[in-house]
Amino acid sequence: xxxxxxxxxxxxxxxxxxxxxxxxxxxxxxxxxxxxxxxxxxxxxxxxxxxxxxxxxxxxxxxxxxxxxxxxxxxxxxxxxxxxxxxxxxxxxxxxxxxxxxxxxxxxxxxxxxxxxxxxxxxxxxxxxxxxxxxxxxxxxxxxxxxxxxxxxxxxxxxxxxxxxxxxxxxxxxxxxxxxxxxxxxxxxxxxxxxxxxxxxxxxxxxxxxxxxxxxxxxxxxxxxxxxxxxxxxxxxxxxxxxxxxxxxxxxxxxxxxxxxxxxxxxxxxxxxxxxxxxxxxx
Numbered sequence: 001x002x003x004x005x006x007x008x009x010x011x012x013x014x015x016x017x018x019x020x021x022x023x024x025x026x027x028x029x030x031x032x033x034x035x036x037x038x039x040x041x042x043x044x045x046x047x048x049x050x051x052x053x054x055x056x057x058x059x060x061x062x063x064x065x066x067x068x069x070x071x072x073x074x075x076x077x078x079x080x081x082x083x084x085x086x087x088x089x090x091x092x093x094x095x096x097x098x099x100x101x102x103x104x105x106x107x108x109x110x111x112x113x114x115x116x117x118x119x120x121x122x123x124x125x126x127x128x129x130x131x132x133x134x135x136x137x138x139x140x141x142x143x144x145x146x147x148x149x150x151x152x153x154x155x156x157x158x159x160x161x162x163x164x165x166x167x168x169x170x171x172x173x174x175x176x177x178x179x180x181x182x183x184x185x186x187x188x189x190x191x192x193x194x195x196x197x198x199x200x201x202x203x204x205x206x207x208x209x210x211x212x213x214x215x216x217x218x219x220x221x222x223x224x225x226x227x228x229x230x231x232x233x234x235x236x237x238x239x240x241x242x243x244x245x246x247x248x249x250x251x252x253x254x255x256x257x258x259x260x261x262x263x264x265x266x267x268x269x270x271x272x273x274x275x276x277x278x279x280x281x282x283x
Contacts, residue, residue: 023255029248043255053239053256057214060235063221064213066149072209074153075160076202080190082161083168098158106155110223113151114138144229152220167201168194203280211268214260236260 023043025036047053078098085091101109116122117137124134137143171194179189218237225233236256244253268282275281 020254020258022251023258025251027251027254029250039251043251044259046252047256047259055231056234056236056239059232060214060216063145063148063216063233063235066145067152067216068209068213070149071152071156072206074157076164076198078157079161079164079168080194082165083190083194084186095158095161098161100158101155102159104155106217106219106223109151109155110220113147113224117147138224138226139228141229141232144224144233148220148224148233151224163201163205164198167198171197200280203275203278204282207268207272207275207282210271211264213267214263 019033022033022036024038024040025033026039026042027033027036082091082095085094118124119134119136123137127134135143137147175193175197176189179193184192214236216235216237218241221233221235221238222241225238240253240256243249272281272283
């Protein structure tokens with residue numbers, strides 16, 4: 001049963017690692033990996049002396065931090081709310097409605113966001129009813145990062161609750177029964193039973209997220225970016241797309257990918273060491 005998964009990771013994850021050597025070469029497509037000249041760490045020196053790379057890195061770090069603060073806890077909160085719904089029909093219906101956006105591509109979601117926030121969209125229509133001037137949300141820098149976070153929450157919050165709901169379902173009901181006998185209300189049951197019981201699951205998912213700290217996802221940002229918001233929304237993935245795919249700087253962009261992986265590994269190692277103090281680390 002696990003063979004397809006093993007084959008997938010070998011073919012698409014481990015074998016491509018061999019291509020990382022082009023980060024140390026002046027890679028040329030016609031010469032290939034074997035005949036391209038070696039430049040060793042020159043590509044890394046270039047990205048660390050290239051001024052635009054620092055504002056791209058800054059944008060990536062800021063948006064990634066916002067995602068950890070706001071987007072990561074959202075499925076946990078929703079799962080706790082679902083756990084308090086006792087009627088099965090509305091519970092299943094709400095779950096399905098929250099799951100649905102996950103199956104939409106970012107092209108569709110981006111189109112929905114642009115339509116809702118356009119000058120004639122529902123948000124500005126409501127503002128007009130209230131006597132306010134319309135705002136071009138997608139063209140103003142101060143709104144872009146908030147739109148990225150909110151659209152990410154809307155799209156993925158329902159899917160993210162699946163693991164937490166499964167963890168909550170595995171909690172021994174006798175714990176709640178004992179808490180009720182001791183006079184604990186629903187809030188105290190959540191605070192002292194549900195949250196501690198699912199804490200290992202939260203910690204593991206947090207560690208998996210922190211390992212991809214600088215990998216925000218190209219599709220979302222690319223479909224929400226406009227020329228007016230590049231200064232706050234241009235991230236590593238969009239820069240790699242322009243430099244690597246459009247300009248053919250394969251070695252430089254591979255070096256950036258290695259840099260992302262190293263930072264992710266360092267963060268994962270640090271937080272895993274901290275998690276081991278609670279006995280819940282990954283290794």
